[in-house]
Amino acid sequence: MIPQILNPMEQIDHTFLIIFSISAFILLGISGLSIYFLFRYHHTRNPDPDPIEGNLLLEFVWTIIPVILVSGMFVSGWTGFKAARTVPVGAYPIKTTARMWAWNFEYPNGKIADTLWVPQGKPIKIILQSLDVIHSFYMPAYRIKMDALPGRETYTWFLPMKTGEFTVFCAEYCGLKHADMSAKVVVATQTEFDEWVNDFTTPGAVVATGPQKILFDKGCLGCHSLDGSVKAGPTFKGIFGRKTFVIKGGQEESLTADEAYLRRSILDPKAEIVKGFPDLMPPPMDISPEDLNTIINCLKSLP
């Protein structure tokens, strides 16, 4: 029904323009007319009102004209929406995972990054999923928005036109750091993009096939970094055997992060809170003993 080459962004901007102009015209018309009436029929100028009760023809006219106008707006708006829902064949798929309060982008070759790199001029399909609450993938530069839901896949697409840097926001309120849940979008030339996507050592990148994949899959890396930087939770860098201060039952305690501690803090994260961090971590919904062992071994092996 809709030609696939239609760029949703252009169509949506077109609808904006149509609705804004018609609205401005109607608002100015009504306001102008009212002000004129207030002046012209002020009781000092028009002491005897004319008791008109109505006019059927007028009622008919000002019902029909808006019907026609809004029908046009509906069609125009729907066309833009449909375009944003109709992914061109051969679009480049990027699996996008939302969690409190970070985005991760997984490329077809297995690279995972916290920055969304895309090649210029190639349609990009964003396949969305959330690991916890509802988030929303919002890229104002391309007028697209789609909610990321737990337990259900959604999608959207866009056509990166100019190279440059843009932002993805989270548009669905998701708790404490909702406002910080943004990611950088880099539109690069195809060559630059190819170089980046095949380089697994870029900052923020995670090798999805490596032993650390479990940390990504379970959502740990949303709040715990691998490179020593402080996110919502303490970093994983050098975590095994680290001397740690925790708050336990309101009391401060010091301990060395051994295997037993790591296990406890995954299964019952509220019992001991690392000093200086908020009590945010949700207990795991369901975790198999094998997965738990894999995580612990992975943490032990980290530098």
Next chain:
Amino acid sequence: MTMESNHHLNFLAPQPDRSWLGSWIFSTDHKRIGILYLVAISTFFLVGLCLGLLMRLELIAPGGIIMGPQTYNALFTVHGVIMIFLVVIPSIPAVFGNMILPIQLGAKDVFFPRLNLLSWWLYMFGAGVAVISLFTGGGPPDTGWTFYVPFSTMTKSNTTLSVFGVFILGFSGILTGLNFITTVHRLKPSTTPWMKLPLFTWSLYFTAWIQVLVTPILAITLLLIILERVIGLGLFDPTKGGDPLLYQHLFWIYSHPAVYIMILPAMGVISEIVPVFARKPAFGYRAIVFSGFVIATAGSMVWAHHMFVAGISDTAVMVFSFLTFVVAIPSAIKVFNWTATLYKGSIYLGPPLLYALAFIFLFSLGGLQGLILGSAGTDMHVHDTYFVVGHFHYVVFGGAIFGFFAALHYWLPKMFGRLYNYEWATAALFLKFIGFNLLYFTMLIMGVQGMPRRYYDYLPEFQNLQVISTVGSWILAAGIIMMVINLFYGMRYGEKAGDNPWGGATLEWTVSSPPPAENFEGEPVLTRSPYDFKDIKAPHAE
């Protein structure tokens, strides 16, 4: 009015057989209950206003200024819950429906006076529970007034109790609605034809039906959140086979019609004021009544326009987008009819009319923004941004609350028998109008530029507009304070209003000001149409 009605004490007169407090909080007189609501709702409005001012202050610069993100998230949640459930939804029906509806109809009270008092007590109880939830448990709720799952079932804040408070408030609204429907049917004098009912009465009647029909859905939805939190029911939880979208459907099946619960009564107020001050009949009385009916029915079929990007099917988006545009038509018809009522009138520019005109402008602007949101493509861009925040403040604040302000200026002189200062009223309106547009129009611009809502922090490029918006909030608040002082002072010390200061033709203007406790002696007989102003003087209309 005459010696005869002076003989009966007015409803404000002290009741020697009861304590002062008891004569109010246990009164079944609809006028006294109206005043109880006025006091409670105004108090909550001022509280909600302060919370709004704090939020705007926090947003004056990027980063943390006066609070942390958790406090900010709690603020916009509590601001929303107070303003929606404790202020705007009850506002005009609970205050002016109670004060005016029975008199306008020609009745001595509502049909169930004691049920009416129970409604007020339920309101206070629900409000009390909501207030307690702020200071107990895991701290004030931080879910947003929409309580979206799964966040609302996971958060540690005291969401269960505040949801329960809103649950109770719902029953207050249902009972008031039931009472008004019954009152109109059973107490309308047999000599009054339906098509001679005042437009305000009609608007309350339609509103009451929406309230009775959709509020139970909210009640069930809220109960499900509580069950989800307390026993882990799993109806909305995908890991247990549930679906979070089910919650959104249930929530908006109530909350979209709730917008009409808020706006229809305000439209009724405007339909009352414009003819009186233009001294000529409401243009297209039947069209206004009929459009009210269409709004009440069609408004219940558009809820999913809040969910265009939530993951519903594309076909559903198409259908709901179309229906949303259909609902725009009856609102447009009302605006055209109000404008046409001014044509060839003999207009008095008194404060109630100026407030009504401000309503018409702000509501029209808000309604036109609704077209952007109803159109699926543009909604994808501005959904969940400041554009939506600006839009619903235009409709709910610029519409419903400005309608409430108009009603205050129109009917308080009837209730208290005294007038306020007109210059102050006009100046306060001017301040509010300027402040309002600075505050919310900037939000529309930021929304189109891509500023998401419910953000504690923002990119530096938005700061200029954020500052203008915050300054607007101060001007708006100054105007509101000025209005409150003026009304307060006027109702105590103002010039005597007389029975019919504006020259109204509906029944409430035939009784004395303040009205007698029993409203009428015997059943009043209509001698004229509600908008037939022939030979009625308007001594204070300007």
